[in-house]
Amino acid sequence: MREMLSLWPVEDVKVLVQEYEVSSMIKELSSAASLARPTAHSLRYDLSRLYDCKFCTDVDLIFKNNCFPVHRAILSARSPFFRTLLSQQPEYGAQVHVKLKTPDIDVGLFSSLLRYLYSDDFVEENVGNAELLGQLAKEFGVPNALEHDMKLLLDSGELSDAVLIFSMDSDTGDSSSCHHSNDSYHCMAQSVHGPSRTSRFEFPCHRAIIASRSPFFRNLINRRAKSGEELTERTLRTPSRIILDESVIPRRYAFVLLTALYQDTVDMGCVLKGSPSLCSLSEIQAMVSTGRCQMTVLDEAMELYQIGQFLDTQIISQGCEDIIVDNLTSESLVSVLHWSAEPHGSKWVHRQAVAFLTEEFAQISHSPVLFDIEKEYLIEVLSSDNLQSSEQDVLNSAIRWGEHQLTKRIEEREPNLLSHTAHSVTKKGVKKRDLNDAELHDLLSEILPLVRTEHILPPVNDVLNNAIKRGLVEPPSAYSYPDNMVLHTIGAWTGITASGYFRKPRLFLPYFEEAKNVLEERLSQDCDSGQKCRAIHMSAIPDTLYMLEDKDASLTLPYSGSPVSTLDVVSGSIPVPDRATFMKMLEREQELQQLKSAQEATSLVCTDKRSVRKSVAFHIQLRVVREFGLPDSAVEILQNSHYYYSNSSSKCRCRHVGCVQSQGGHQLRQYHFLRNSSPNMTQTLPSRNLERNNCAESTLSDVMPDIAIATTSLSQISVFADSDVLDLGNGSRDKNSTVYI
Numbered sequence: 001m002r003e004m005l006s007l008w009p010v011e012d013v014k015v016l017v018q019e020y021e022v023s024s025m026i027k028e029l030s031s032a033a034s035l036a037r038p039t040a041h042s043l044r045y046d047l048s049r050l051y052d053c054k055f056c057t058d059v060d061l062i063f064k065n066n067c068f069p070v071h072r073a074i075l076s077a078r079s080p081f082f083r084t085l086l087s088q089q090p091e092y093g094a095q096v097h098v099k100l101k102t103p104d105i106d107v108g109l110f111s112s113l114l115r116y117l118y119s120d121d122f123v124e125e126n127v128g129n130a131e132l133l134g135q136l137a138k139e140f141g142v143p144n145a146l147e148h149d150m151k152l153l154l155d156s157g158e159l160s161d162a163v164l165i166f167s168m169d170s171d172t173g174d175s176s177s178c179h180h181s182n183d184s185y186h187c188m189a190q191s192v193h194g195p196s197r198t199s200r201f202e203f204p205c206h207r208a209i210i211a212s213r214s215p216f217f218r219n220l221i222n223r224r225a226k227s228g229e230e231l232t233e234r235t236l237r238t239p240s241r242i243i244l245d246e247s248v249i250p251r252r253y254a255f256v257l258l259t260a261l262y263q264d265t266v267d268m269g270c271v272l273k274g275s276p277s278l279c280s281l282s283e284i285q286a287m288v289s290t291g292r293c294q295m296t297v298l299d300e301a302m303e304l305y306q307i308g309q310f311l312d313t314q315i316i317s318q319g320c321e322d323i324i325v326d327n328l329t330s331e332s333l334v335s336v337l338h339w340s341a342e343p344h345g346s347k348w349v350h351r352q353a354v355a356f357l358t359e360e361f362a363q364i365s366h367s368p369v370l371f372d373i374e375k376e377y378l379i380e381v382l383s384s385d386n387l388q389s390s391e392q393d394v395l396n397s398a399i400r401w402g403e404h405q406l407t408k409r410i411e412e413r414e415p416n417l418l419s420h421t422a423h424s425v426t427k428k429g430v431k432k433r434d435l436n437d438a439e440l441h442d443l444l445s446e447i448l449p450l451v452r453t454e455h456i457l458p459p460v461n462d463v464l465n466n467a468i469k470r471g472l473v474e475p476p477s478a479y480s481y482p483d484n485m486v487l488h489t490i491g492a493w494t495g496i497t498a499s500g501y502f503r504k505p506r507l508f509l510p511y512f513e514e515a516k517n518v519l520e521e522r523l524s525q526d527c528d529s530g531q532k533c534r535a536i537h538m539s540a541i542p543d544t545l546y547m548l549e550d551k552d553a554s555l556t557l558p559y560s561g562s563p564v565s566t567l568d569v570v571s572g573s574i575p576v577p578d579r580a581t582f583m584k585m586l587e588r589e590q591e592l593q594q595l596k597s598a599q600e601a602t603s604l605v606c607t608d609k610r611s612v613r614k615s616v617a618f619h620i621q622l623r624v625v626r627e628f629g630l631p632d633s634a635v636e637i638l639q640n641s642h643y644y645y646s647n648s649s650s651k652c653r654c655r656h657v658g659c660v661q662s663q664g665g666h667q668l669r670q671y672h673f674l675r676n677s678s679p680n681m682t683q684t685l686p687s688r689n690l691e692r693n694n695c696a697e698s699t700l701s702d703v704m705p706d707i708a709i710a711t712t713s714l715s716q717i718s719v720f721a722d723s724d725v726l727d728l729g730n731g732s733r734d735k736n737s738t739v740y741i
Contacts, residue, residue, distance in 0.1 A: 001457055001514040007486050010522045015494045016505075017519050018605050022612055023507040025601035027386050029619040032597075034351045036626035037321075040314035043213070043264045044146060047074070048119035050212040056221065057208075058161070059086060061114075063098045066107050068114060071208045073159035077149045078117040080141040092234050102135040113140065120146040147263050153206070154262040160204035162240040164258075166251035203254050205261075207240055213261040215312040217242070249307055256304060257316065266304070266319025268297055298327050302339055305346060317346070325352045330364050333357060334372045357381050362389040365397035371404045375447070382450035386507050391456040396463045398451060399472065402444040406435055409443075437470040448473055454492035455505045459485070495607060574633050576644055582637070585624050589638060592620045 005013050050056075050071070057069035075082040089096050098110075113136065116122040120143075143149060153159075211218040220242065224230055233240055249257075255270035295303075301323040308316030324346075328336055333353060340350035357364065357373070358381045364370055378401065381387055382394065389397070441448075454476040456464050467473045477488060493505055505511070577585065592598065601616050602609070618635065625634040637644055 001511050002518055004457060004459075004489065005515060005518045008490060010519070010526065012490050012494055013515065013519045013522060015607070017512075017515050019494065019504065019607060020507060020512040020515060022601055022604050022606040023385060023504070024512070025597045025604065026612065026615050026619065027507055028597040029595075029601065029616060029623075030386070031355070033619045033623040033626065034355055036623040037318065037348050038314065038627060038629040040318045041213075042315075043150065043262075044119040044121060046212040047146075047209075048115060048121065050208060051115055051118040055208065055218070056211055058092050059089075060093070060095045061098050062095055063110050064107055067095075068111065070114065071206075073153060073161075073206050074208065075114075075117060076159060077153045078143045078146075081139060082117075100139065102132070102139050104132065105136070117143065147265075150209070150262040153209075154258055157204035160206055160239060162205050162207040162210065162242060164203040164205060164254060165241055165243045166201050166246050166249070166254065167243050168246055201251050201254065203258060204239070205258060210258075210261055213313060213315070216310065248310070253300075253304055253307060257307070257311070260308075260316045260319060261313070264315055266316060266323065268300060268304075268323060271300060298324055298332055298336070301327070302345075306344055309344070318348075321346050321349050324349050328353060328356055330360065330367060330369050333364070333369060337374075337377055354380055358384050358386055359388050361387055361397075362393060365389065365393060370397060370401055373401070375405075379446055379450065382447060384506075385504065388508060390508060390511075391452050391506070392461060392463050395448075395451045395453070395456065395467060395473070398444060398447050399440075399463075399467060402440050402447070403435055406440050406443055410434075437472065440470075441472050444472065452503050452506065454489075454503070457511075459489065574636055575630060576637060577628070577630065577634075579645065581628065582641075582645060585628055585638065586641075588627065589620055589624050592623060 005016075008016075054069045057071055059070055059072045061068040061070055072086050076086055077083075085096060085098070100110075112122060207217075207221055211221050221230075221240070224240070230240070244251075252272040255272065256267060259270050260266050301320045305317050305320035305324070308314070308320060324336060333356060336349065336353045337357075339345045340347070340353055354377065357377065361381060364373075378398070382398070387394065451473065453464065453473055456476070459476070464473075464476075468475050477492065492502075495502065598616050598620060602613055606612055621635045621638040622632060624638065625632065
């Protein structure tokens with residue numbers, strides 16, 4: 001890298017560093033979008049909502065003739081005052097009158113105090129008296145942290161009114177069972193009365209807490225209440241017995257599940273080791289696929305993730321996702337990729353696994369793990385602008401992967417029936433010289449075009465030359481101009497090549513750091529020699545109209561009376577949120593546009609500013625839809641808001657980073673070193689298909705230099721799609737007129 005840049009003018013080195021800086025900002029936005037997911041409801045949020053909805057309440061507090069249905073176990077665990085008060089009337093549904101010694105406590109403040117005991121969140125705008133709050137704390141007792149009190153409640157089982165029972169007795173009519181069928185979980189839940197069997201493990205819990213944390217348990221308890229079973233249990237004074245089929249939810253995860261529900265923490269250390277429970281289907285599959293007799297933490301987290309999905313508890317699912325990603329290594333990468341790509345896997349984990357492969361590709365490419373990576377994942381990472389590997393290593397890795405796959409293909413199709421015999425191909429092994437280059441080229445036809453050969457350093461090396469001789473890749477464009485290779489190399493890294501084809505260099509961090517070091521040294525040398533040192537500002541658009549020479553170039557702005565959309569709305573493939581959610585998404589999008597990385601990416605000088613703005617807008621919108629729990633395809637909703645919502649609030653928002661309405665094709669790039677190029681090297685201003693809308697002026701100013709529109713306002717320019725007529729605004733029209741730049 002240093003050797004190549006030593007031959008460049010300092011202005012071109014500056015341009016390359018600026019391009020790298022923009023790519024770095026976009027990578028930051030892309031990483032944030034990859035990490036985005038819906039926020040799981042916390043324990044505080046769920047208990048606060050439980051207080052509001054009054055579900056599963058078992059005692060009524062009467063304060064100043066106002067009734068407050070509450071939960072005995074929660075208040076007793078949180079406040080010594082209520083523990084003493086409620087213990088005096090232990091019967092279900094008791095009405096307990098509350099009399100406070102602290103004066104000036106109204107109904108609203110009392111309700112705020114109860115909410116504080118549920119959620120650790122005290123909100124009372126009218127209370128600003130520290131003395132009054134001190135008196136309340138003294139009377140009620142200052143509670144510990146909510147998670148601490150919930151842990152004590154779980155460990156002690158005090159005032160528990162439910163019990164989880166794990167059993168394989170799923171064929172009895174009076175049992176509660178969950179079983180697996182056809183790769184989908186189905187659950188039948190009924191109540192069980194009578195003494196528990198000694199062969200079952202029982203885990204006491206509290207109906208209100210598990211119902212507030214899991215919609216599965218909430219629906220189960222609600223159905224039982226409607227059927228009258230809850231009334232029977234109250235009469236018999238027995239806890240609600242919920243029996244879970246161990247083929248779906250093994251008892252070894254019981255403490256992990258309850259700890260997550262009570263404390264917002266997924267602790268794999270709570271897994272019961274050596275549990276005699278029957279392995280679930282996914283556990284058996286994991287052991288068979290890995291060849292291990294015992295499950296690893298990753299295997300357990302994957303299985304527990306599916307249980308969390310079944311119970312519809314995000315805190316469990318997301319906790320397992322974090323554990324899987326934290327334990328991700330090169331050795332476990334392939335298994336995690338396979339699992340996360342399954343319908344029951346996690347898309348969020350899959351994104352992190354692909355990101356891990358992208359970041360650690362240099363290391364993985366030199367290990368046997370490379371040969372186990374499937375083709376689709378290899379294509380995905382090689383398509384990334386952020387792949388952390390030199391292009392020479394990328395090319396070498398792709399060829400080695402292809403040779404390994406071709407060797408396996410030859411071994412699979414060998415004609416002899418007895419493998420590993422003296423004459424067997426498998427026994428003798430396939431030599432590299434035995435591989436057919438034409439067949440290898442076909443096998444790698446989707447992979448090798450992703451290698452950016454024009455960015456291979458050094459430009460002349462054995463890996464590239466051998467690949468060219470074998471007919472696997474085409475020579476880089478600079479090879480066609482040996483007399484002026486430096487100029488064409490600059491074009492391949494910073495602008496459009498002679499053929500008009502340009503792929504930006506990957507953000508390979510060692511190259512980025514070296515380019516910055518070279519630039520600092522060159523600028524320092526210029527300053528020491530007495531030359532002027534100034535920042536080089538390269539405009540994203542040409543400064544004048546004579547820099548391009550293609551006589552067929554034209555700028556057309558066809559009128560479109562209605563927005564064009566390729567969305568299949570009828571099939572419902574893209575879920576459309578309600579208007580309230582959509583407005584929140586817009587607000588979140590505008591908030592993210594104010595991030596430092598987004599602002600810097602659009603403010604930094606680069607060759608293709610318009611493409612950068614669109615990329616920034618896309619990654620922000622992708623992050624928004626993921627935070628709202630929508631599929632990635634829902635980005636189309638933000639990009640085509642006018643198609644779904646017709647009011648003014650969803651019109652094109654030109655204040656956003658990059659207008660989402662414009663559908664420009666090829667981007668204009670400045671070939672800033674044309675001054676030294678040969679006469680036959682030209683750059684064409686590509687034609688554009690733009691919609692006329694409120695963003696037209698901003699769009700036009702992006703692709704046309706200011707000098708081109710200085711003589712007339714945009715409202716006076718009319719360009720028609722059906723004829724080559726240009727209205728110059730002075731009443732005359734010039735047919736077949738062409739603007740040369």
